[in-house]
Amino acid sequence: MKVLLKGPSSVLKLKKRYALLMVSLSTLPVISAQAEIQLSGEIKQGGLVIGKTHTNNVVRLNKKVLPVSAQGDYVFAFSRDDKMKYTLTITSPAGKIETQTFTPTKRDYKISRVEGISKKIMNPNKKANIRAGEDRAAMVKVRKVSSNLTDFSQGFIAPRSARITGVYGSQRFYNGIAKNPHFGVDYAGQIGAPVKAPASGTVLLWVPDMFYSGGTLVIDHGHGITSNFLHLSASLVKVGDKVKQGDIIAKVGNSGRVTGPHLDWRMNWHQVRFDPQLAMKISPIQ
Ligand SMILES: [Zn+2]
Numbered sequence: 001m002k003v004l005l006k007g008p009s010s011v012l013k014l015k016k017r018y019a020l021l022m023v024s025l026s027t028l029p030v031i032s033a034q035a036e037i038q039l040s041g042e043i044k045q046g047g048l049v050i051g052k053t054h055t056n057n058v059v060r061l062n063k064k065v066l067p068v069s070a071q072g073d074y075v076f077a078f079s080r081d082d083k084m085k086y087t088l089t090i091t092s093p094a095g096k097i098e099t100q101t102f103t104p105t106k107r108d109y110k111i112s113r114v115e116g117i118s119k120k121i122m123n124p125n126k127k128a129n130i131r132a133g134e135d136r137a138a139m140v141k142v143r144k145v146s147s148n149l150t151d152f153s154q155g156f157i158a159p160r161s162a163r164i165t166g167v168y169g170s171q172r173f174y175n176g177i178a179k180n181p182h183f184g185v186d187y188a189g190q191i192g193a194p195v196k197a198p199a200s201g202t203v204l205l206w207v208p209d210m211f212y213s214g215g216t217l218v219i220d221h222g223h224g225i226t227s228n229f230l231h232l233s234a235s236l237v238k239v240g241d242k243v244k245q246g247d248i249i250a251k252v253g254n255s256g257r258v259t260g261p262h263l264d265w266r267m268n269w270h271q272v273r274f275d276p277q278l279a280m281k282i283s284p285i286q
Contacts, residue, residue, distance in 0.1 A: 036090060036098040040282045044105040046168055046275035048077045048225075048267070050153055052285040053090055060089040067146065067223055073153040073285075075223050077269035078104040080169050080181055109169035109181065116259060117174045128211055135210040142205045142218050142226065143268050149222030151200040156279045157245060159196045159229065159265050160187040160252075166264070168275035183273040184230065184264040189252035191233050191261045197243040198227055198265070198276070206235045213264070214255025219243060223269075227276075230264035231256050 041049030051074045053059060059066045059074050062084075066074045078084075082104045090098045166186030172179050189195075197219060204226065205218040215232030233253025243249055254261040267276045 037100050038285050040285050042278050043102045045078055045082050045107045046080055046278055048274045048279040050075050050282050056093050058091045062086055069150045073150045075152050075225055077272050077274035079272045111171050113173045132211040143270050146224045147220050147222050152221040152225040154284050155282050156198040159198050160189055160263055163188040184266040185276045187263040189263050191253055193252040194248045195229055195250040195263055197245055197247045197249050200245045203237045203239050203241045206239055212257045215253050217250050226268045228266040231258050
């Protein structure tokens with residue numbers, strides 16, 4: 001479901017949109033038509049939602065208080081198999097409360113098979129396991145960062161103008177063995193092909209040689225929203241650098257566990273991995 005409201009225009013417009021949604025997407029929960037809650041994004045497994053409110057309001061998603069920027073921006077996302085029922089509550093300083101309740105729409109994910117992964121990577125030795133564990137810990141740590149950047153609120157563009165070769169949520173079988181679901185969007189590209197920043201932000205991490213993900217770059221877009229770029233051959237930026245949407249920040253590679261060069265772009269809201277293709281559908285709220 002897409003709830004997009006531009007400008008303070010009218011409650012009428014809002015009601016109309018909700019009415020439409022309720023007709024076309026009957027499995028979706030009914031959303032109260034309250035103009036105070038302005039959202040863009042899809043209430044769907046793997047979806048990203050941005051919201052706008054008065055900066056002094058307190059926003060809660062269930063019990064979790066979401067940071068609200070000075071411009072009133074906030075954000076949340078749903079994991080791949082999220083079946084939770086959520087209540088979004090906005091409380092004004094005067095104690096006025098607006099709520100909206102929803103459950104992300106269920107999705108069906110693609111199953112794919114990849115053969116020819118080397119034995120060395122399929123059955124990592126002890127040293128490799130230790131390294132992979134360290135890589136994982138570094139990524140978990142970096143996803144805990146919650147900066148006050150608000151770059152997420154401007155929306156996201158594709159990091160490559162190239163064919164998409166892998167999608168979010170798909171489950172892969174390597175040499176016939178079921179693996180963790182794929183959380184990125186894969187783009188075609190030769191070694192050295194450019195990777196653009198999908199949104200502005202700050203570089204949080206660059207590791208040239210992670211065991212599974214190879215050259216790995218993380219960009220912070222604010223409020224726990226991060227982009228990860230995997231299997232890179234090089235980074236053109238370093239930790240702490242500010243990047244602008246569309247800047248060329250890295251080069252495609254074939255490092256880590258891959259069968260060939262490509263870009264794997266992943267997105268997180270802290271530890272929640274959401275679908276970059278859904279993130280690209282959000283529009284800034286005026
Ligand atoms: Zn991938």
